Amino acid sequence: MSEEIVFYTNPMSRGRIARWMLEEVGQPYRTVVLDFATTMKAPDYLALNPMGKVPGLTHRGVTVTECAAVCAYLADAFPEAGLAPAPTDPLRGPYYRWMFFAAGPVEAAVTARSMGLLPPEEKARAVGYGTFDHMVDGLETALGDGPWLLGEQFTAADVYVGSQIVWGLMFKTLPERPSFQAYAARLSSRPAAIRAREIDDALIAEMKGKSA
Incomplete structure (x- = not known):
């Protein structure tokens, strides 16, 4: 090993x-x-x-x-x-929630939109992300009051979710909402x-x- x-x-x-x-x-x-x-x-x-x-x-x-x-x-x-809440910490729930939200609905919706493959409105409930706009609203909700997804604690979820937002702003696959821009700026200034x-x-x- x-x-x-x-x-x-x-x-x-x-x-x-x-x-x-x-x-x-x-x-x-x-x-x-x-x-x-x-x-x-x-x-x-x-x-x-x-x-x-x-x-x-x-x-x-x-x-x-x-x-x-x-x-x-x-x-x-x-x-x-x-970089992660302890397994017994209640924050482990939102940590997993937003990590998997970004890996699932965010990634899928951004990819579908960039390739012109978003479903028509009447079929949106059949896909995991619903509509692109609902996904974006959910993503903004994740940021809460900041500065990080879990408040004052920076975690691996910020690395993954934050990368989705930084790239989304860079490649214009996400809207330039002020909350996204401020979060991306905080992330990009981290020494690591x-x-x-x-x-x-x-x-x-x-x-x-x-x-x-």
Whole structure:
């Protein structure tokens, strides 16, 4: 059982979320950068993640994929980082609630809208997110009075939900509501978020340099 954290990613992917979480945890980790068309689809990596997507994480003999799962796993694996409420803490409920809300309704609704696949109004109740506008209202409700999803305690849920909001504002897949903008600004100024961006941006520059 290896204590080494091995992080499989590409700096132009959702792996940036997992990178940020790793930086918040503050434990050493080894990065394996994969190419979308080649190494991400190679047998060695498909044995870890049959989807052939990143991020992926191996630690203590287990493999974890999917961004929300990676964030939740790391928070529990390293409780000393203080990135999740204790299992007996009532805040564990909203922590799970908003983490899975972002991984489910938010991700699905944003993707459907960006691809022109939102259902007609009369069929909206058949999908998990209802309507796009209802999802956005729910997401804004999650922010409450702040500064974080659980009030004063910053958690892994902020990393995952916050990434959805930061990217949604950046790519204009979410409306520019003042509450979203203020939350994104608070998130983006965190030292771990800054470190993660710098690492991934440097990797992108390196990759472009090699292809030039």
